[in-house]
Amino acid sequence: MRDSDSTLGLDPDVTMTARPAQTRDDGELSCTVLVAVGPDGRHQRLEVGPTPISVGRIVGNDMVLPAAEVSRNHCRVALHWRGLEVVDLGSTNGTWHDGRRIAAPALLRPGESVRVGAWTLRCERGTAREMQRAEEVARELDRAGRYVQALLPPPILEGPVRADWRFLPCASIGGDAFGYRYLDDRHFALFIMDVAGHGAGSALLAASVMNLLRERASGPLAPGQSSPAAVLGTLNDSFQMDQQGGLFFSAWYGLYDLSTRRLGFAAAGHHPGFLCRAGSQPQPLVTRNPAIGMMPDLRFLADEVAVPPSSRLVLFSDGAFETIGHDGRQRGLADLLAILVEPPAVKGAELDRLLSAARAGARPGPFDDDVCILDIEFD
Amino acid sequence: MEFTVTPIDPATNLVALSGRMDSAGCERAELPFTAAVGSAGQNALLDFSKVEFLGSLGLRMLISVCRVLQRRDRKMVIFGAPVAVREVFDTVALDKMIPIFAQESEARAHLGL
Numbered sequence: 001m002r003d004s005d006s007t008l009g010l011d012p013d014v015t016m017t018a019r020p021a022q023t024r025d026d027g028e029l030s031c032t033v034l035v036a037v038g039p040d041g042r043h044q045r046l047e048v049g050p051t052p053i054s055v056g057r058i059v060g061n062d063m064v065l066p067a068a069e070v071s072r073n074h075c076r077v078a079l080h081w082r083g084l085e086v087v088d089l090g091s092t093n094g095t096w097h098d099g100r101r102i103a104a105p106a107l108l109r110p111g112e113s114v115r116v117g118a119w120t121l122r123c124e125r126g127t128a129r130e131m132q133r134a135e136e137v138a139r140e141l142d143r144a145g146r147y148v149q150a151l152l153p154p155p156i157l158e159g160p161v162r163a164d165w166r167f168l169p170c171a172s173i174g175g176d177a178f179g180y181r182y183l184d185d186r187h188f189a190l191f192i193m194d195v196a197g198h199g200a201g202s203a204l205l206a207a208s209v210m211n212l213l214r215e216r217a218s219g220p221l222a223p224g225q226s227s228p229a230a231v232l233g234t235l236n237d238s239f240q241m242d243q244q245g246g247l248f249f250s251a252w253y254g255l256y257d258l259s260t261r262r263l264g265f266a267a268a269g270h271h272p273g274f275l276c277r278a279g280s281q282p283q284p285l286v287t288r289n290p291a292i293g294m295m296p297d298l299r300f301l302a303d304e305v306a307v308p309p310s311s312r313l314v315l316f317s318d319g320a321f322e323t324i325g326h327d328g329r330q331r332g333l334a335d336l337l338a339i340l341v342e343p344p345a346v347k348g349a350e351l352d353r354l355l356s357a358a359r360a361g362a363r364p365g366p367f368d369d370d371v372c373i374l375d376i377e378f379d
Numbered sequence: 380m381e382f383t384v385t386p387i388d389p390a391t392n393l394v395a396l397s398g399r400m401d402s403a404g405c406e407r408a409e410l411p412f413t414a415a416v417g418s419a420g421q422n423a424l425l426d427f428s429k430v431e432f433l434g435s436l437g438l439r440m441l442i443s444v445c446r447v448l449q450r451r452d453r454k455m456v457i458f459g460a461p462v463a464v465r466e467v468f469d470t471v472a473l474d475k476m477i478p479i480f481a482q483e484s485e486a487r488a489h490l491g492l
Contacts, residue, residue, distance in 0.1 A: 194435065196435035196436060196438060196439040197435070197436060197439060198402060198436075241442070241443070241446075242446070246439065246443050247439070248439065248442070250435075250470075250471065269470060269471035269472065270470070271470055288469070288472050289472055290471060290472045290473070290475050290476065291438075291471050294442055294471070294476060295475065295476055318434075318435070322434065330431075330432055330463075332463065332466075368402070369402075
């Protein structure tokens with residue numbers, strides 16, 4: 001096989017030749033780094049020198065990936081003059097490259113990656129300065145992601161409205177966020193949003209929106225100002241994409257009146273939320289509006305629905321269903337909806353069931369986009 | 380994603396897009412697309428018939444360029460999108476910003492061609 005094929009096999013041209021310190025044309029030494037990105041989006045970085053590094057679940061490996069699906073001694077990574085060579089060490093769940101389990105040593109060129117359990121292992125190469133900068137950027141992304149996560153509300157486990165969620169940020173931060181809270185004794189507000197972009201800028205925008213909504217919700221409830229259409233209108237006025245670095249976002253906002261059992265809602269560029277009742281098809285709740293920031297001076301369409309006893313509202317971001325599966329097929333909303341119509345799992349396990357379904361519809365390793373699932377239960 | 384730009388009259392370019400307009404595709408194509416379509420100062424007639432997937436970054440790219448064209452008093456028009464892509468257009472109500480047609484002839488007529 002030639003170098004166009006990443007499987008090294010028996011090709012003498014690509015037999016391991018470690019050149020730990022290559023010199024670029026500009027005279028700077030280049031180094032090669034193995035970057036592991038975990039299911040929570042966090043990074044580990046390790047420069048690969050002349051001695052191969054071991055990757056596995058237990059302490060004693062050079063890089064430890066603490067997850068059950070990673071074998072104790074999972075794979076070995078060695079320097080190659082074109083990048084990194086990865087050898088699976090007979091792991092239980094395999095090392096995957098381009099959707100295929102590797103059976104022979106695999107070459108990773110800079111920018112390419114393999115998947116080990118829910119982790120992605122990526123090869124990066126550059127000068128020491130470039131690698132240092134990349135490490136700083138990764139740290140900044142981690143910080144930005146943690147900041148957004150710190151703003152997420154804790155689950156509400158008791159009371160007439162209960163709320164719980166699962167959130168898996170992707171490595172580059174997809175700009176998902178959500179929130180919920182009682183505005184007063186009678187009104188419960190909730191939202192989910194998804195910024196059209198990745199990175200620290202998306203996280204900053206998500207955090208700004210969350211803070212704005214929190215600030216509005218902390219004041220007295222002014223009639224009309226907390227209606228879903230009014231809230232989306234305010235967001236649209238405040239976050240026009242021209243003033244937000246070209247970023248806009250989709251949002252779904254709901255306001256539940258506990259005394260009337262009616263849920264007002266409005267979606268802006270967002271797919272439906274689903275109102276689920278035992279024995280009935282999930283009811284899609286959506287209104288057709290542009291995403292927030294796309295166009296100025298919009299009046300948003302809203303709607304409302306009666307909430308039957310013992311029903312639940314499920315909201316999720318597109319990262320939960322816009323995935324490419326093991327078979328290479330593009331998944332869509334209909335795939336996740338097919339899971340949603342099945343009888344719910346035992347109490348408390350529904351979110352994990354939906355998250356497992358989302359994971360099953362994607363290739364192994366971290367998701368390419370933030371995944372966020374919100375479950376609101378009504379008495 | 381890939382795209383080609385073909386002038387079809389002094390004021391209009393036909394832009395044929397293909398492939399996946401996902402984050403990987405758009406990160407590569409955003410700058411050249413913006414330069415070729417947004418900065419050209421021409422109406423843009425976008426052929427979506429070979430677009431396989433449209434994600435949020437693809438939408439952002441389209442909307443950003445459309446706003447550039449609108450500021451220059453130029454138009455962007457879309458035609459030929461497959462069903463899955465039309466569903467994305469519908470979710471974000473894109474037709475409130477960009478006219479969307481099933482057939483090329485309708486899109487051309489909208490531009491007076």
